[in-house]
Amino acid sequence: MSPTDLSARHPSACDLTAAHIRAIAPYQPGKPTAELQRELGLTHIVKLASNENPLGVSPHALQAMQDQLETLALYPDGNGYGLKSAIAARFCVSREQIVLGNGSNDILEFAARAFLGAGTSAVYSRHAFAVYPLATQTVGARGIEVPARNYGCDLTAMVDAIEADTRVLFIANPNNPTGTFIPAQELLAAFRRVPAHVLIVLDEAYTEYLTAEDAYDSLGWLAEFSNLLVSRTFSKAYGLAGLRVGFGVASLEVIDLLNRVRPPFNVNTLALAAAEAALADTGFLARSVALNRAGMAQVTRGLGDLGLETIPSWGNFVAFRVGDGAAVYQALLRKGVIVRPIANYGMPEWLRVSIGLASENATFLAALATILGKGTELA
Numbered sequence: 001m002s003p004t005d006l007s008a009r010h011p012s013a014c015d016l017t018a019a020h021i022r023a024i025a026p027y028q029p030g031k032p033t034a035e036l037q038r039e040l041g042l043t044h045i046v047k048l049a050s051n052e053n054p055l056g057v058s059p060h061a062l063q064a065m066q067d068q069l070e071t072l073a074l075y076p077d078g079n080g081y082g083l084k085s086a087i088a089a090r091f092c093v094s095r096e097q098i099v100l101g102n103g104s105n106d107i108l109e110f111a112a113r114a115f116l117g118a119g120t121s122a123v124y125s126r127h128a129f130a131v132y133p134l135a136t137q138t139v140g141a142r143g144i145e146v147p148a149r150n151y152g153c154d155l156t157a158m159v160d161a162i163e164a165d166t167r168v169l170f171i172a173n174p175n176n177p178t179g180t181f182i183p184a185q186e187l188l189a190a191f192r193r194v195p196a197h198v199l200i201v202l203d204e205a206y207t208e209y210l211t212a213e214d215a216y217d218s219l220g221w222l223a224e225f226s227n228l229l230v231s232r233t234f235s236k237a238y239g240l241a242g243l244r245v246g247f248g249v250a251s252l253e254v255i256d257l258l259n260r261v262r263p264p265f266n267v268n269t270l271a272l273a274a275a276e277a278a279l280a281d282t283g284f285l286a287r288s289v290a291l292n293r294a295g296m297a298q299v300t301r302g303l304g305d306l307g308l309e310t311i312p313s314w315g316n317f318v319a320f321r322v323g324d325g326a327a328v329y330q331a332l333l334r335k336g337v338i339v340r341p342i343a344n345y346g347m348p349e350w351l352r353v354s355i356g357l358a359s360e361n362a363t364f365l366a367a368l369a370t371i372l373g374k375g376t377e378l379a
């Protein structure tokens with residue numbers, strides 16, 4: 001009997017994977033600069049596709065990594081004592097209330113692994129962060145997608161959509177890719193209506209960009225809500241996206257469960273050291289936030305001048321409507337500008353641009369103006 005006959009009679013391991021795994025549409029990351037360079041041979045590329053920090057890495061974080069290079073033969077501290085201590089001190093929580101992640105993406109995955117599975121469901125909004133449906137699907141749970149209101153979360157409808165088998169409610173505030181924001185009072189009112197059998201995952205990847213007026217103390221709310229998990233990241237305002245480090249804060253009981261599904265040594269030595277240093281570098285954070293504020297004004301004004309609709313954004317990016325998103329995305333690529341198509345978020349007429357340095361924002365706006373036939377390109 002030939003191997004072919006065998007395989008005809010016996011399905012392969014791949015054939016036997018669960019239907020919910022086969023149904024997954026993989027996450028689509030922003031196009032890397034080097035990839036566009038290879039494809040088009042361009043020398044000057046502006047990447048505004050992944051909400052990265054245009055200021056780069058804090059010098060203090062760089063130094064902290066330098067100081068750790070010689071220790072790399074050793075495993076990292078699997079409990080992240082130093083970083084957890086720094087987070088605990090900064091945010092007035094205990095170390096035992098913190099779980100560290102390889103990016104905050106890890107925290108979302110841990111919530112799904114610990115709280116979801118076959119026969120359960122998760123509620124999230126339409127146009128919400130792509131990882132919520134992915135994490136839900138990966139563990140064989142059912143996703144309940146709630147229609148958005150003005151591209152933002154309709155929190156009342158989301159709480160109303162909770163079913164008996166619902167175990168997780170995912171909320172990004174501000175949301176990516178829309179940039180929409182739910183004020184603290186609305187969040188609190190909704191949280192008080194969430195039944196105890198549901199873990200609220202409040203994903204605050206962009207919380208550092210909020211003005212003092214909009215900022216709220218979700219970590220202080222943990223005293224009231226034992227079913228609340230707040231996730232934060234070092235990827236955006238702290239400028240460490242390439243290192244992959246984030247954290248979750250919740251009750252001891254929730255954190256204990258998340259730690260059970262967390263892989264050992266999930267955060268590496270350099271990431272631990274850099275994140276601790278980045279947290280201490282409040283000057284860098286302040287500069288990042290200030291740069292974003294100025295850039296957001298520049299970009300939204302520029303898009304408005306081009307007659308384009310934008311969604312008011314509380315993050316470090318803004319969605320704008322161009323009609324044929326795919327065509328404008330491709331045209332921008334040819335001019336060396338990488339933005340993010342968001343058709344996979346149900347928004348094919350829109351693109352999302354991250355706020356960059358003033359010069360990068362200007363390059364983007366000039367290229368877009370040319371493409372739309374509304375301006376002359378910069379020399």
Ligand SMILES: *Cc1c(COP(=O)(O)O)cnc(C)c1O
Nearest residue numbers: 103104105129176205233235246
């Ligand atoms: C960028 C982002 C994250 C953070 O991702 P990391 O894994 O921490 O890099 C989480 N949630 C949302 C909504 C985001 O936009």
